[in-house]
Every structure is written in structure tokens, then in C-alpha cells.
């Protein structure tokens with residue numbers, strides 16, 4: 336029998352704080368909440384030394400992999416590494432994230448199969464586990480229940496959260512998240528159940544063997560290149576949780592910490608438009624615009640051949656309302672007279688050499 340999620344229970348109560356996301360009907364009440372309510376508690380961090388050791392080894396081999404990529408690997412192997420990185424990244428962004436964690440579009444089974452294979456290649460736990468952590472992240476962003484609470488600093492939100500025991504609030508709130516839609520999919524149940532067999536083969540063995548068999552790359556080169564690919568893709572994803580929760584503008588909601596970060600979008604193939612994404616997490620584009628959003632281009636390609644459908648997106652009117660109501664004023668406008676130029680900006684502009692009408 337596949338594991339079933341627990342009965343959905345009412346979430347055990349943290350103080351009645353908003354999650355940080357405002358809906359259209361919500362009042363802006365952030366000012367009334369004492370800032371201390373959002374601060375992380377002082378629990379002692381319990382380091383998991385086994386994970387620290389694993390990450391030290393992974394990073395050492397990956398660094399050597401970078402050296403190998405530049406100085407000794409065949410060019411075909413270097414190209415192959417870049418392509419595998421893109422495929423794994425799409426398994427996370429298009430699959431675990433936009434399709435399954437957020438249900439922002441629907442996919443036919445061939446696309447689901449491709450996404451599960453790519454997500455296994457990326458190895459950031461099974462889709463079900465990934466989506467659970469991510470739903471908790473959105474629902475309780477930047478509280479103690481957020482697995483990678485950015486209020487604990489850059490290192491914690493980047494990778495430190497994987498090197499220590501989870502906060503009790505993360506576990507408690509995680510159990511209250513509804514995952515029944517994910518457990519209802521046989522493909523996801525299968526991946527989850529056999530992950531410890533599928534993952535070593537899909538993420539490490541096969542990617543190392545292929546360049547050795549197909550074009551005669553050496554074992555050391557193929558192995559280290561693959562480790563470099565894996566660790567690089569981890570950091571690309573982690574940057575969304577760290578850098579894109581700290582540095583950048585907040586054109587859609589200035590009351591939350593996630594930001595618009597172009598740099599992160601480059602490495603995380605389109606996931607750096609994080610202020611938009613936390614404001615409208617059901618939008619399949621995870622951004623208002625399509626620039627630096629490789630994941631969007633691929634989903635759109637699959638939509639054209641009919642494998643991706645029911646793509647949800649936010650209407651321009653809704654975005655405009657939100658920008659004006661809660662944005663920080665940094666939303667792009669093309670210049671004087673743009674429909675999104677605020678009334679305040681328009682009326683307070685200094686016009687020099689003004690011609691009297």
C-alpha cells in the first residue's frame with residue numbers, strides 16, 4: 336500500500352499571524368504586528384555532522400569537477416554536463432515546483448514522466464517531499480515553520496537548514512499540509528517509494544556511465560563532472576531561498592521579503608522573480624514577464640504540442656491593482672505617461688521650461 340497522508344487536521348496554532356501573503360480583500364495590517372513576532376526564536380541549532388561531512392565531500396569533488404571541466408575533459412563531456420544541468424533544473428522548476436507544489440498548470444502523462452525523470456536526475460528528494468517542504472515555505476514564509484527561514488540569515492536559508500535538525504514548528508506545520516493531490520498520482524507514489532533506488536541510478540550512476548560508454552570519457556572525469564553538475568544545480572536552487580529572499584526590488588508586495596532578483600533567475604532558469612512568485616504563487620510563469628525565464632519557454636513549448644494545459648496566470652488588471660496597493664514603487668514603467676505610472680509620481684514631477692498652455 337502506498338503511504339497515505341495523515342488526515343487533514345486543523346493546523347496547530349502558532350500565534351495568529353498572517354503568513355505574509357496578502358490577498359486582494361486583506362487589509363494591510365503588517366504595521367500592527369510587532370516585528371518581534373516574526374523573529375526566529377533562540378533554539379539551539381543541532382548540527383547533523385553526517386550531513387556536514389557529506390556536503391564537504393560533495394563540494395570537494397565538485398570543485399575538482401570544475402577543474403576537470405576546464406582543463407582535461409572532452410568538450411563533448413562539458414557540453415553534456417551543461418545540458419544535464421538544464422534538464423535537472425527543469426525537473427525542479429517545471430515539475431516539482433510549478434506543476435506539483437503549486438498546481439499552476441496541468442500536464443499529460445508523457446510530460447509528467449519527463450519531469451519525474453528530470454527531477455530524479457536533480458536529486459533534491461522525491462517530488463512529494465520537495466513539494467511538502469515548499470508548500471510549508473510559502474504558507475509560513477519567514478517564520479519558524481519555514482524550513483529555510485531567511486530571517487536566520489544567508490547561510491541558513493541557503494544550505495545551513497540542511498545541515499541541522501528541523502525546527503519543531505517545521506515538522507508540526509508540515510504534517511498539517513494537504514498532500515493528498517500528490518499521493519493520488521501513481522507516478523509520484525512510485526518515485527517516492529523507490530526513491531532510494533531510482534535516485535542513485537538516475538542522478539549518479541547513469542550520468543557518469545553515459546559519457547564513458549558513448550564517447551570514451553575517463554571514469555574520473557565523468558564522475559567529477561557529474562558531481563560538479565549536481566552541486567552547481569543545488570546552489571542554483573538554494574539561491575532562490577537565500578539571495579532572492581534578501582536582495583532585489585519588491586514591485587508587487589513590499590510587506591514580504593522575497594525579491595525580484597535577475598542574477599538568481601539566470602542560474603535557476605527563471606525562478607528569481609520571487610516577489611511576484613510569493614505574491615501570486617499559482618501563476619505558471621512565476622513572473623509577470625517572460626524575460627530570463629527558460630522554464631517558461633519550455634512549458635510554453637509543451638503547451639503548444641498539447642502536453643501542458645490549463646496554464647494559470649494573473650490578469651494584468653489584478654497585477655496593476657496589487658502593484659499600486661502594496662508595491663514598493665519599483666515596478667517597471669516605460670516612461671512618462673505609462674499607464675502604471677503612479678498618480679503621485681505624475682503630479683509631483685518637476686517640469687522644466689514648461690510651456691504655458
Ligand SMILES: [Zn+2]
Pocket residue numbers: 472575576580593609613
Ligand atoms: Zn521563497
Ligand SMILES: [Zn+2]
Pocket residue numbers: 432436437469473612616
Ligand atoms: Zn514556490
